[in-house]
Amino acid sequence: xxxxxxxxxxxxxxxxxxxxxxxxxxxxxxxxxxxxxxxxxxxxxxxxxxxxxxxxxxxxxxxxxxxxxxxxxxxxxxxxxxxxxxxxxxxxxxxxxxxxxxxxxxxxxxxxxxxxxxxxxxxxxxxxxxxxxxxxxxxxxxxxxxxxxxxxxxxxxxxxxxxxxxxxxxxxxxxxxxxxxxxxxxxxxxxxxxxxxxxxxxxxxxxxxxxxx
Numbered sequence: 001x002x003x004x005x006x007x008x009x010x011x012x013x014x015x016x017x018x019x020x021x022x023x024x025x026x027x028x029x030x031x032x033x034x035x036x037x038x039x040x041x042x043x044x045x046x047x048x049x050x051x052x053x054x055x056x057x058x059x060x061x062x063x064x065x066x067x068x069x070x071x072x073x074x075x076x077x078x079x080x081x082x083x084x085x086x087x088x089x090x091x092x093x094x095x096x097x098x099x100x101x102x103x104x105x106x107x108x109x110x111x112x113x114x115x116x117x118x119x120x121x122x123x124x125x126x127x128x129x130x131x132x133x134x135x136x137x138x139x140x141x142x143x144x145x146x147x148x149x150x151x152x153x154x155x156x157x158x159x160x161x162x163x164x165x166x167x168x169x170x171x172x173x174x175x176x177x178x179x180x181x182x183x184x185x186x187x188x189x190x191x192x193x194x195x196x197x198x199x200x201x202x203x204x205x206x207x208x209x210x211x212x213x
Contacts, residue, residue, distance in 0.1 A: 061181065061199070063121075064121075064122055064179065064181060064201075065203070067102040067121055068102055068122065068177055068201070068203040069203045070102055071097075071098040071099060071103075071177065071203075072098060072175060072205050073205065074101035074106070074112075075101055075112075075175070076173075076175055078097065079166050079175070079207075080173075080207050080210060081209075081210055082169060082209060082213070084097070084162050085166070085168060085212075086212070087113075090158060090159055090160060090162060091129070091154065091155065091157065091158055091159075091161075091162055091165055092157075092159060093113040093114075093162070094129065094162050095124075095127065095158070096112065096114060096116050096124075097112045097113050098127065098129060098177055099116040099120070099122070100113075100114070102120075103120035103121050103122060103124075104121070122179065126179055126198075127177060128154040128178045129154045129155060129176070129178075130143045130155050130176040130177075130178065131156075131165040131166055131173070131174070131175050131176075132165070133165070133166050133167035133173045134172050135172065137172055143174065145176065145178035145200050149197070151180050151198075152178060166209070167209065168209070168213070169212050170208065170209060171208065172206075172207075173206070173207055173208070174206045175204065175206075176202050176204045177203045178201075178202050179201060179202070179203075180198040180200045181198055181201065
């Protein structure tokens with residue numbers, strides 16, 4: 001009402017003062033601050049929640065990285081000492097070992113080579129394992145978790161013996177675990193900044209196997 005009255009006066013190019021009751025009503029309206037907090041919160045709530053979700057997902061990313069590092073470290077130790085090779089483990093069983101170790105699913109009654117849990121801290125279906133061995137470090141090639149824009153497939157076949165990929169004793173071995181994390185699918189607005197492809201991160205262990213035979 002106050003704005004309409006002022007607009008009419010300006011349009012008519014008149015300088016007369018507003019009626020007293022209208023002036024009092026306009027003054028009261030301009031001084032009224034009720035609801036200002038709700039309006040300010042409305043402006044801030046969207047970036048606030050985006051910031052909070054960003055912190056949560058960043059922490060989740062580093063937590064997954066720690067789990068993956070743990071799984072690779074435990075599984076690589078068994079290859080370095082020859083335990084997995086002497087047991088005749090397959091490549092598929094070794095992948096299970098990495099996933100079980102990452103999910104804290106190894107105990108005195110569970111060696112870790114069996115099927116991983118259907119639900120765990122990391123999704124084992126998104127995990128691939130790259131392995132190679134050589135007589136010396138000069139024979140090792142760079143391993144990339146992304147091939148032609150997609151996550152690289154695991155080395156060999158699941159039923160192949162692990163020794164076919166990592167060799168036997170006194171061999172230089174490099175093992176890389178690749179894990180895809182659908183970040184953009186979990187946070188829809190993140191697709192604008194990171195694209196729709198999953199984030200792929202990795203954990204690598206390089207060592208020479210012991211003279212275990």
